[in-house]
Amino acid sequence: MPAPSFQNTLYRIDECSDLMADACVCGEQGDLIFLSVWARDTAIQQFLARLTLGRDQDGLDQFHLIPEQGSSVPAFVGSVDRLEKRLTRAYRRTLFGSMVNLWLFDRRCTRPDKSTASALALLPRSAGDPTSRLWPLVKDTCPLPLLDHWQASVLALLRDQDMLKDLPVALGPLRGFRLGLDVPALTEALGGLIQQDVLTAHPTQPAAAGLPLEAVA
Numbered sequence: 001m002p003a004p005s006f007q008n009t010l011y012r013i014d015e016c017s018d019l020m021a022d023a024c025v026c027g028e029q030g031d032l033i034f035l036s037v038w039a040r041d042t043a044i045q046q047f048l049a050r051l052t053l054g055r056d057q058d059g060l061d062q063f064h065l066i067p068e069q070g071s072s073v074p075a076f077v078g079s080v081d082r083l084e085k086r087l088t089r090a091y092r093r094t095l096f097g098s099m100v101n102l103w104l105f106d107r108r109c110t111r112p113d114k115s116t117a118s119a120l121a122l123l124p125r126s127a128g129d130p131t132s133r134l135w136p137l138v139k140d141t142c143p144l145p146l147l148d149h150w151q152a153s154v155l156a157l158l159r160d161q162d163m164l165k166d167l168p169v170a171l172g173p174l175r176g177f178r179l180g181l182d183v184p185a186l187t188e189a190l191g192g193l194i195q196q197d198v199l200t201a202h203p204t205q206p207a208a209a210g211l212p213l214e215a216v217a
Contacts, residue, residue, distance in 0.1 A: 010038075011171060014064040014072060016050075018043035023172030024065055024075060025122060032075045032083070033167060033176055034105040034122055044087070044100045051080050065171060073169060082106055112141035117181035120167075122174050131155060134164070134177060141179055144187060149203040157189055 010020040016039075023036040037047070053059030064072040077083075086103040105122070112119035119141045123130050135151050138158065146154060158164035158179070163186065167176030193199045 009068065009172065011073075012066040013037070014066055015060060016043070016047055016063065019047055021065055021171070023174050024073070024169070025167055025171075025174055025176040026073070026075050026169035027167055027176075027178065030062075030074050030076045030169070032077050032104065032106070033120055034109065034174065035075065035103070036172070037102050037104075038099055039102075041089075041098060041100050044102050047102075048085070051077055067171070073171065075169075082108075084110070112137070112179075114141065114143070117141055117143060117183055119179045121177040121179065123177070125173055125175050130175075130177065134179075137179060138164070142181055142186070143183060144190065147199075147201075150199050153193060153198055154190070157186075157193070161185065161189070 013019045019037045019039045025034040050060045062076045108120040
């Protein structure tokens with residue numbers, strides 16, 4: 001985990017007043033992809049316990065983040081079995097005791113689900129163009145062989161066919177991407193690009209221009 005910092009905006013969680021979030025990423029249906037929260041250890045443990053309880057037992061299957069402006073942002077937990085957690089203890093000497101940072105994230109953020117050819121990616125907003133970081137994930141997830149010099153064409157194809165898209169909810173310093181490959185459709189599309197010589201076995205070499213002819217001995 002990176003060095004902790006409170007320089008980012010903090011968001012209250014409506015259902016858990018003792019917790020503050022500094023990052024949250026959700027999917028198209030509001031499903032929780034990533035959450036980073038800060039609190040004392042007892043509050044963190046209580047939060048984790050409530051996620052495993054049924055709704056009728058004071059459990060949490062969703063919660064709401066409160067931004068400084070605008071309406072609250074819902075995050076649906078769903079099955080906790082798909083989530084992994086990381087804990088780090090920081091700021092041990094504060095007026096409120098030791099502070100703990102909890103990360104909760106969909107396991108597909110760390111490894112693709114190759115059975116469904118799907119994956120998730122979390123990148124810092126400061127990264128700018130995410131292309132170079134997304135390409136290794138695409139190659140690792142795709143069951144088809146992909147050559148590195150196909151990168152621009154394949155990523156454009158995935159974007160055009162909505163197989164690679166930005167996640168709609170991203171609070172804090174992260175942005176999220178969902179990769180969901182329709183393997184039959186992708187196979188057909190790649191075959192068409194190969195037939196059109198858009199995708200070739202070797203990188204296209206730029207034609208030499210203005211070079212002097214070598215003297216023939």
